[in-house]
Amino acid sequence: MDAAVVIGRGVPRGAEEQVAELYWEAFGRKLGAALGPPERGRAFIAGHLHHDRAAVALTPGGDRVVGVAG
Numbered sequence: 001m002d003a004a005v006v007i008g009r010g011v012p013r014g015a016e017e018q019v020a021e022l023y024w025e026a027f028g029r030k031l032g033a034a035l036g037p038p039e040r041g042r043a044f045i046a047g048h049l050h051h052d053r054a055a056v057a058l059t060p061g062g063d064r065v066v067g068v069a070g
Helices: 016-035 038-047
Strands: 006-009 055-058 065-069
Touching: 016 038, 016 065
Parallel strands: none
Antiparallel strands: 006 055, 055 065
16 A cells, blocks of 8 residues: 655755745734735745754655645
């Protein structure tokens, strides 16, 4: 049986924008007041991620982040 997702520690380098999009999808309504329009807010989040402080769910090939916690 193939796994639907692969769970990994840390945000993979190059996946910052994917993670920022997921955070914005979840919290954008709250964060928008402080971080501005979506493009600016996502850019801020992507630029301030702590790569070692998250767990991510990746597609089986590991090419796309589909979930994040941390």
